[in-house]
Amino acid sequence: MSDARRILIVDDDESQLRLLRTVLEADGWTVREASSGDGAVALLETGAEIDVILSDLIMPGMDGRGLLAAALERWPEIPFIIMTAYASVDSAVELLHAGAFHYLAKPIKLPELRIIVRRAIESTETRRELVRLRRRVGLPSDVVGVSRQMREIFETAIRVAPTATPVLITGETGTGKEVVARAIHAASGRTNFVALNCAAIPPSLFESELFGFKRGAFTDARRDHAGLAEVAAGGTIFLDEIPEVPLDTQPKLLRFLQDGEFRRLGDNQVRKSDARVIAATNRDPAGEIAAGRLREDLFYRLNIVLIHIPPLRERAVDVPALADHLLKRLADRYQLEHADLSPDALAALTAYHWPGNIRELENMLARALALRAGKVITVRDLPTTIGRGAPAAGGLEPGAEPATLTLEEVERRHILRVLEGARGNKLRAAQILGIDRSTLHRKLKQLEGVAALQP
Ligand SMILES: Nc1ncnc2c1ncn2[C@@H]1O[C@H](COP(=O)(O)OP(=O)(O)OP(=O)(O)O)[C@@H](O)[C@H]1O
Ligand SMILES: [Mg+2]
Incomplete structure (x- = not known):
């Protein structure tokens, strides 16, 4: 294990950032900060040496999920801890499946934080070794998978x-x-x-x-x-x-x-x-x-x-990377102009259950690439079996809420349920809730509260 301990904290909340910095510096960590996913990527791109990433989930711009995906692809050796106030079991499991090293529920408990970051850095060396090994042996680059x-x-x-x-x-x-x-x-x-x-x-x-x-x-x-x-x-x-x-x-x-x-x-x-x-x-x-x-x-x-x-349905996080890879390969093979997927098409592909797995994805993309109406592939270029109308999993029926809940609590539960159903896609969740994205963002921030650090 190396003795350098450098942690990158990513949070758009100033006070949270300051608190975490104080605590971790007292423990001997060298702390770098970023206030958004984009800021974190920019910092990592400068070649800053980081041993652990600790990131908030909900942030404007590139959020924790986006940052996780980017980090896995480009800096897979850095363990990634995500902080979230709505760590229902499902979203936590999903994040772990997506490749997060661990998640911390807000408000953050100090002893837990200390244990998790220490464990993360212990894993860094092993990860570096594996990445070195992978680079040396070299799996072919046409094998895609981030899950x-x-x-x-x-x-x-x-x-x-x-x-x-x-x-x-x-x-x-x-x-x-x-x-x-x-x-x-x-x-x-x-x-x-x-x-x-x-x-x-x-x-x-x-x-x-x-x-x-x-x-x-x-x-x-x-x-x-x-x-x-x-x-x-x-x-x-x-x-x-x-x-x-x-x-x-x-x-x-x-x-x-x-x-x-x-x-x-x-x-x-x-x-x-x-x-x-x-x-x-x-x-x-x-x-x-x-x-x-x-x-x-x-x-x-x-x-x-x-x-x-x-x-594939058990590793939906692989869908975007696979779709991207397959679209390029198909365009080359059939000498077609390359096309990207619109966000709604990508969301539909990610939510679909893929009985024929990657081969089915490939066939669907081949058809969409050849028959698309515009420059970008949208949901309308995909078969009707996927994407359109199918309500997101997670069930939106009014739950059996006890009649004693406050309005605020009902709202909180409903927002979280819709967000779950939309697999964390805030744009989609906002559409379902009939509010705009920034309102949803504000509400989520309120729900999190300014998480006081509990010793
Ligand atoms: N990890 C991956 N990265 C990139 N492409 C993939 C990946 N996995 C599968 N594919 C593509 O998906 C298609 C199906 O893959 P493959 O033929 O290996 O599946 P299979 O499990 O052998 O299927 P079957 O059981 O029907 O024989 C191929 O076109 C392959 O290139
Ligand atoms: Mg086969």
């Missing part, structure tokens, strides 16, 4: 890449299993990547496709033939839809995984290949074992390193 879940996957991918261990990747269709497999391969230093979709090969041909055959092994076998296991020597073999491997071939695959040995069909000679196996499935392996389609011993051998890619 905590994806960053964990990238870390696992980097750690496992240089080894020969098999990897099993699970996840719904279109979540990026092949993308992650290729990323592991790219970071592995291995030569070629050979992909085999086990579902696309007739069962009778599977074994010869994978392990090859000897001349005369069957009627059409006119000459010796090397299988993919041999072709992928020194490289990676990607077996997609692994439960589709015919049951009688599974023990042979198991043996190959255990000691790299196999035989071409009709041949007695035992051959060896050091090809590394990455397997994938969009089904639940346990269910496949129970149904008798996947041998348990093969599963255990593959399951040494398991990477589960969560569906």
